[in-house]
Amino acid sequence: MRRLTATERHPVRFTLNGKPAEGTAHPRMLLSDFLRGVQGATGTHVGCEHGVCGACTVRIDGAMARSCLTFAVQIEGAEIDTVEALAPAPARLSVLQDAFRKHHALQCGFCTPGILMSLDTLLATESQADAERIRDVLSGHLCRCTGYQPIVAAALDAAQTLREETDNA
Amino acid sequence: MKPAAFDYVRCETLDEACEVIAQTGDDARILAGGQSLVAMMNMRLATPAVLVDVMPAPDARKVAAENGTLKIFAAVRQASLLDDPDLTWRNPLLARMLPWVGHPQTRARGTICGSVAHADPSAEIPLALAALDGKVILRRGRKRRSVKATDFFLGMMLTDKADDEMIEAVTFADVQQGTGTGFAEFGRRKGDFAIVACAALVSPMRVRFAVGGVNDTPFVRDWDNLSPQDDAEALNALAWSLDARGDLHATARYRRDLVRHLGAQALKEARSCAV
Structure with a gap:
């Protein structure tokens, strides 16, 4: 104790993020x-601070979780992953992030880090x-800009790309 | 939206957690998944002086199948029970209801016992516990007592647990083979607390029906030999017997109507898989 x-x-x-x-x-x-505030990893956003909006979602030991x-x-x-871990290299986007850009799955971007982590x-x-x-x-996240349709489209697109990458590997 | 200050105690065993709770009483709260408690602390609705974290205790993470029940200890997360491949045949009603608890992001952290301790009248886990002859095993130091779910829930977020006790585990009775189960719920948004939720268990001799979200505690009714053509009349009488009240979310009349409609859905589903 x-x-x-x-x-x-x-x-x-x-x-x-692996370090x-x-x-x-x-x-x-x-x-x-x-x-x-302490780690300076400001990619994680803070919205409602009582577990409703999902903006602060990170990965704790491999599972999506509310950091608030x-x-x-x-x-x-524990092992914590945040949105900073997604891009494979500076100025490059992950498959999912790229699909978000392609499908306009974000506008103001406030909810995006949490949604990307989930x-x-x-x-x-x-x-x-x-x-x-x-x-x-996605039901665990609130987005006030997109109406969610482009987010679903981006996720489906990313899922297909990732499957093709695995199949062709 | 920041919690008030508290001492944090990291426990390696359930014994340690019991000891701190027994000594500190109502100034201490058990911290398990934190999906209800931390939200309440952030809003300063709860301001415990000591938080007793049971999640690092290996003996609190047990799930045991014993004496025709599933015994779930204090640190078992909702997601890990839902991922258990045996749950579907051992307790199809619990397996049916758990996906309705919050969101994947909260189930990954939230615990079964934590939801029971929180005792929200609209929550699915207390409803399942009442419907499935559940028991709550309370510990004060080394002394244990077992309380039937229907006696444990006393009111809205009010339970029979004393301040110096902790929930060590809860038990759900296994669903007997041949018993059909059904569940239906309505809420404003997916993952929200239910406005009304209905669970049904249909066996050859008995129909059990449980309603959450209407009274201050889960309500359970047993009918002997209820035939399907009498369902509507029985549900209507039951809807009127409940203490339905209007609030911000729904009127009393709307709640009664949900009991009739969701009740019929749950009974139909349970009858369709009963032998």
Whole structure:
């Protein structure tokens, strides 16, 4: 048993986008604020801060999760992936990101990092995901610009491209 | 939208968590998946002085099939139970209802026991627990007591759990072979809490029907030998017997109407797969 007191900052060691990372946090610091404020990884956006909008979605140990409903001290030893990890190289987009651009699946872009993290996780684990499954995962996100249709189109397009890449590999 | 300050206790065993809860009482809360509690803390609706994290405890992650029940411990996430390939045959009703709990993003973190502890009257897991002769195993230090789900839920977000107790596990009775199960729910958006949710279990001698979202706690009714042509009349009488009230989301009349329609859907589905 370890007790981390409310008034002090405590070290948190974890893996961020494949690289070892560490920082300090009060127990009450949310993972979303820890990523943005302490780690400087501002790709993750903060919207509602009570688990409804999905903008802050990241990957924790391979599963999509709300970073505003997790405390930084809870991720000790965990593997965290954020939207910064998606692009394979500077100035290059991932297949999913490229499909978002092609299909105009974003306008203001506020909800996009969270949606990308959810859909990237989905397509990595379920390459056969159809429109219904994509909508099921998308239900955990709010987008006020697009009306969702272009996002579904982009995800279906990316899924097909990824399947073709695997088939031709 | 930031939580108030608290001490965080990382537990390696359930014994440790019980000890801290028993000593700290109502200043402490168990932190499991955090999908309800952390949202309430961010809104300052909950301001515990101590959070007791049970997720690192390996003995809290157990799922045990014993004595015709499925026993699910405090740190079992909703997604991991849903991914269990045995769940569909062991408990088809639970397997049918779990995809209606929140979103994939919240089920990946949220726990079964956490939803029971939160006791939202519209939530699917408390409804499933009441419909499936569920029990809640409460621990104070080394002492355990088992409470029937229908006695555990006392009101809206109010349960029989004392401040110095924690939920160690919950049990769901297995669905007997030949018993048909059905479920229907209506909410404003996918993944939202239900306005009304209905679950049905149909066996040769008995029809069990459970409703969430209308009363302050899940409501369960058993009918002996209810024949399909009597369903509509029975559901209408049941709808009127409930304590339906109007609020921001729906009028009382609309809720009663949902009980009639969703109830008929759930019963039809259960009858179609009953032997």
